[in-house]
Amino acid sequence: MTDLGKLSARIVTACALMTACAGFGAAWSQDLGVNARMLAAARAGDETGVARALAEGASVNARNRLGETVLIIALKNDKAALAQRMIDAGTDVNLAAVNGVTPLMAAAHAGMLDASKALIARGADVSAVDRIQKTAMTYAAGQGNTAIVQLLLVSGVDVNALYAHDLTALMWAAGYGKTDTAKALLAAGARPELKDDRGKTALDIAREGSFADTIKLLETARAP
Numbered sequence: 001m002t003d004l005g006k007l008s009a010r011i012v013t014a015c016a017l018m019t020a021c022a023g024f025g026a027a028w029s030q031d032l033g034v035n036a037r038m039l040a041a042a043r044a045g046d047e048t049g050v051a052r053a054l055a056e057g058a059s060v061n062a063r064n065r066l067g068e069t070v071l072i073i074a075l076k077n078d079k080a081a082l083a084q085r086m087i088d089a090g091t092d093v094n095l096a097a098v099n100g101v102t103p104l105m106a107a108a109h110a111g112m113l114d115a116s117k118a119l120i121a122r123g124a125d126v127s128a129v130d131r132i133q134k135t136a137m138t139y140a141a142g143q144g145n146t147a148i149v150q151l152l153l154v155s156g157v158d159v160n161a162l163y164a165h166d167l168t169a170l171m172w173a174a175g176y177g178k179t180d181t182a183k184a185l186l187a188a189g190a191r192p193e194l195k196d197d198r199g200k201t202a203l204d205i206a207r208e209g210s211f212a213d214t215i216k217l218l219e220t221a222r223a224p
Contacts, residue, residue, distance in 0.1 A: 035062035042070040047082045060091045067098035075106035075115060083107070083115045093124045100130030108140040113147045126155050133164035141169040141185070144178030149185065159188045166197045174202040174218060177211030182218065192221045 038058040041049025050070060054060070063069050071091040074082035083103075087093065096102045104124040107115040116136075120126065129135055137157050140148040149169065153159055160168055170190040173181040182202070186192065192202050200208075203218040 034058045038062060038070060039064050039073070042073040042082065045077060045079055045082070047079070047085065050082060050085065054089060060086060060089045061095055063095075063097075067096070069095055069097075069103075071095075071103050072097055072101065072106050075103055075110055075112060078110055078112065080112060080115060083112070084118060087115075087118050087122060093119050093122045094128065096128070096130070099132075100128075102128045102130070102136070104128070104136045105130060105134070105139050108136040108145060108148050108152070109143055111140075111143060111145040111148065113145075113151065116148050116151055120151070120155050126152055126157050135163060137161070137169050138163050138167070138172050141172040141178065141181055142176050144173065144176065144181045146178075146181045146184050149173075149181055150188070153188050159185060159190050160194065162194075166195070168194055168196075168202070170194075170202045171196060171200075171205050174206040174211070174214050175209060177206065177209055177214050179211070179213040179217055182206075182214055186217070186221050192218055 034053050034056045035058050038050050038053030039062060041047075041053060061069055064073070068076075069086070069091055071083055071086040071093075074080075074086060091103075093103050102125065104116060104119045104126065105128070107119060126136055137149065137152050139145075140152060162168060163172075168190065170182055170185045170192065171194075173179075173185060182190075190202075195201055196205075201218075201222075203215065203222060206214040206218055
């Protein structure tokens with residue numbers, strides 16, 4: 001092959017590579033665009049917009065700069081139908097945000113019982129811990145979401161499990177004056193005599209917050 005022929009072959013090869021790269025770049029850019037549109041729709045609570053983006057090829061596990069999927073965004077904003085859509089679409093139910101918050105933690109904090117059931121049915125980790133050492137149980141107990149606390153218990157969470165600073169779910173409920181939740185935990189076998197790393201019981205913690213009803217409940221539970 002002459003030098004001119006070799007040069008021509010190289011030019012043809014380079015053009016082919018450039019065309020291929022351009023096509024890849026366009027597809028990559030399009031994927032980024034549809035994912036961004038889907039996340040924006042989720043923030044706006046626009047289920048139709050999310051569905052349109054999914055139909056156009058958006059990833060069910062696309063995440064925003066906080067690492068939140070559409071599923072987590074929906075749960076944080078009490079959008080039950082959108083959350084269920086993303087669960088059904090196959091979003092990874094254990095994919096946490098940058099702060100370690102999982103979909104189940106978000107649902108537990110928001111008090112979304114049906115979503116919590118759906119997540120657990122799809123294999124959500126009931127014992128996952130976020131970056132501030134909280135779990136679905138501590139979020140649910142602290143918020144007074146009794147039904148979710150009970151769901152977590154029947155899903156295998158130990159009623160007397162120790163969390164950060166040796167706090168129990170009962171202590172979390174007591175610390176926020178969630179009397180009904182504390183009552184449910186006691187009924188499930190929570191031990192009121194356990195102490196945190198400061199040496200305080202759930203009753204001590206309730207007293208710190210001056211939660212009269214919770215104090216009364218825990219005083220009765222402590223009585224012989």
